[in-house]
Amino acid sequence: MFLEQNPHIDYAALKAAVDAELQRPPGPVPPPAPLHTPLAETSPAPELPRSAMASGIGARLQRWPHVYGVARKVWHGIRATMVAIRKRPALYYCMRWARWLVSLPKLADLFAAQAVQVDQQRAILMRLEHTLNQHQTVLQGEIERVEHRLNKHVRSNTAEHARIEGQTVLLRESLDDLQHAWQRFRTEVAQANSAGGQLVASRPLDAAAGAPLSAVMDRFYQDFEDAWRGPQPVIRERVSHYLPRVTAAGAGTPNAPLADLGCGRGEWLAVLNDAGLTAFGVDSNATAIARTQAQGLTAFEADVGEWMAQRGDESLGAISALHVVEHLPFEVLVRTLDEALRVLRPGGLLILETPDPANIMVATGSFWLDPSHLRPIPADLLAFTVRSRGFEAVEIERLHPVDESLWFAAGNEVGDRLNTLLYGPQDYAVIARKPQR
């Protein structure tokens, strides 16, 4: 381990001591650091400023010692002069001032260069701003597109929700019906047992609503409606007219659904469904029901009178019957109104629309186009009947006047009267409420 050069050292003993030292367990804690060590300046004191260029030149000149000697003397002379000048403040500041004057043109150049740079920066900023605007426009468009798609989905979800709720209501009612039928069946079986096996034939519910059309007639009537009732979009737009009244009455909820009697092709149901309201249709025409159900709407094939008779009290928020009453014998109409008053909740809405015989063209012509129409009903008669069966807030709304292009020129009395009689409203609606308790 050691180079044994020092004759005064006993190297064997030293080696043994070092080995012993290496074996010695270390102290529990290292000794404390000395309290204070005065440190010298790490960096040397700065010398006079040196010129890198001068030292470079000096290094090259060293190849020729004579030249280098002369150059060196000159250089040291210059430096000595500079030091001497520095010691004379007036002279020194004169020199500084002169140097400053000399540097003025340079300063102007510097400013010009700065101005150019500023212009360039400004141009870059404008470009950036432009790009930013473009991006903003693109983003805005994207946001609108997404919003639009979102709305579409929300709308379709609402319609789907309404449809499902309508079906739920119907299913619940079917279950109730089944339970009732089961109860009735059990009662009848018990009665039969007690009456010694005699079967009591239960009288079927009054088959009221006119003569039910056969399947052939169902088909015929649908063809007829397609030909004369008007295209579906037009009808949809017409019936949308009632939507605010339904929502204002609080109807169309799962607790207070709307029943559309004689729903036909289901235009009104579709409008209600799109608005997210719970509604279902009833019609005795199997073809019409099939078409309605094909649109994903809830409709129920039944005789209107029978269906009404089976509904529980105060189970509907609104009842509509658009172009139905003119198909019913008057007694059936009255009975249907009575049933409607029963099944509507207090404050429930009733809407009846029918051709208006006040229009001579309707009364004499178009009304009779439909072979299943029984008789035209004047508005006053229908309003009176509705009021007399117990409804209140009965209103008559005249609807669907003939296109103005067919009218006589306005301004003369005959023309005006004829316009009223011939081209006035072709339909009317009676709208009423079941009284609040």
Added chain:
Amino acid sequence: MRPLKVRAVHQLTPAISTGDGVSNGVFFTRTLLREMGYASEIYSFTTPPSLSGEVHFPTSCPDDEDQVLLVHHALGHEFGDWIEARKARRVMVYHNITPAHFFPPEHPVHGLSLKGRNMLARWQAQGTFAACIGDSGYNSAELIELGYPLVRTIPLLVDVDACLAKPWNEKVLADHADRFTILFVGRLAPNKCQHDLLRMMQMLLPHMDRPVELLLVGGSSSDSYEARLRDDIARLGLQGYAHLMGKVDEATLYGLYRAADVFVCLSEHEGFGMPLIEAMLFDTPVIAADFGSVADTMGCGGLVVRDKSPEPLAAAIAQLARNPNLRDAMLAGQRERVSRFARDRLKQDLADCLREIGVS
């Protein structure tokens, strides 16, 4: 060789500055020569302004046959041709050239180091020098290996008496009296291996039972190495135990030599290792690792370790801290070694050398 009546022995060094080992040696040699009765001046191509009165530019050097020119060589330079053209009898004083591989290729000293060794080979082939003086046995051995015929070893480096007489800061001694102080003096440079000292310090702490500190004196030669050392101090938990002192003034330096309990040198290259001798002068025990000329410089003094693995080294230092007999033995050897640097001895050697080249 023709006998020569010589009146002047001048010295030429390519560059001179204040404070470095070679420059100190040059001034010391001038003093010796003047005391021996010769006219003696120093010539240098690069001189700091503070020395401009004492050192002359070489063009003013009279070129006569009846004088001797001592040419100091420590690094490559551009003035080989000028030296070869002198009529005076030339003697080379060889201070070691730090090998190029200690510097990265882009470092200026890398190229100069290679050039310096080329010049040695060329001068040997041309017989430019009548004799050579190695300032250590290690340097002389290099010259002999190169084939130089007349090589003497004279440590013309340090004026021992002047060194001891120089003023020193007594406060430093008082500041460090309460602790075991380990000292190293040398530029902060990877080949001086200050990082190994820090590792050794880390191993030493558990062996010590009193406050201990490591003082690294010397300016920085590389910012990255200094940063690495500071990083090591933090990483090894040596804050408060190890200090980078920077370049200190002479009075502080001589104070620190006196205050130190041990001088440890793990440098992988020392041309001569002047601080080792200076530490010996002030009776500070010296422990050094055997690299380059170190073993030669240490001679019979102090303690030379073969390798610098930190654990045994730390154990040896701990022994030194505890065992006054070891300290005394080291110092006895050191005093013997320092006597080799006494003025009279050096003057005698120098006179013998001049006689060998025919100076009467």
